[in-house]
Amino acid sequence: MTASIKVLLIDNHPLVLDGLKAILETYDHIDVVGTAANALAGLSVAVEKRPAVVLMDINMPQINGIEALELFKEKLPSTRMLMLSMHDSREYISTSVMHGASGYILKDVATDEIVAAIEAVASGGTYFSSGVYDVLMERNRDMAQALTSREQSVLLMIAGGKSNRDTALTLEISERTVETHRKNIKRKLGIATTAGLTRYAIENGLIER
Structure with a gap:
């Protein structure tokens, strides 16, 4: 039973x-x-x-x-x-x-x-x-289109637990540029915290749990 x-x-x-x-x-x-x-x-x-x-x-x-x-x-x-x-x-x-x-x-x-x-x-x-699934998928498509390829790279680094310094070194950009990308990503996705960005990346299959 x-x-x-x-x-x-x-x-x-x-x-x-x-x-x-x-x-x-x-x-x-x-x-x-x-x-x-x-x-x-x-x-x-x-x-x-x-x-x-x-x-x-x-x-x-x-x-x-x-x-x-x-x-x-x-x-x-x-x-x-x-x-x-x-x-x-x-x-x-x-x-x-x-x-x-x-x-x-x-x-x-x-x-x-x-x-x-x-x-x-x-x-x-x-x-x-x-109906809910349709709304969720539409939002995800909009978000994917909203982020530039560089912002997507920065998002992956953030979600992987990398610091601004590590991200800057890996992507060969300045820490200030990383911070600007981070702010733009949060604004575009409507997510205020790093934990939220990580959860977004996991939920959308960008990184493994």
Whole structure:
């Protein structure tokens, strides 16, 4: 018999939360170990229950789901995060991925797709509902076109953990030029941190994990 997947649900809308719980509990291999109305309460439950998957809304009080992703990743690095949202905007989707979400599905998808997403991320994969995947791929194409070949080289060096000095020596340019490229890359990709740039490179297959 296949082991059940422990799932935690976080949403500040009681009807959504109760409905999801009731539906998912009809699947023998899904074990809803808890629910929470906000991310901080959900984190406390997650630390206690150790779910395999957290299914979390984005728009919530106190801190939103995207902000909460890093807290979950810090406390529970092995727990997989799956975002459930009504928003299919590039900003929400890409930011969720950059902060560590393994999947992103829209609230209007069929129940079977939610279950498929839970199964996929629980097994170590990723899952994006079709509309979300299209938005993500379009954004990645835009980004690839936005970066010059030199900026792409600098990005690879940064993501590989190289310092500005090492990058400058390898590419035979000045450290000041490297810093300028770094700032331009962050601006074009909309990513503020070096960790974010590294995650972007990994997620897009530019470097290995």
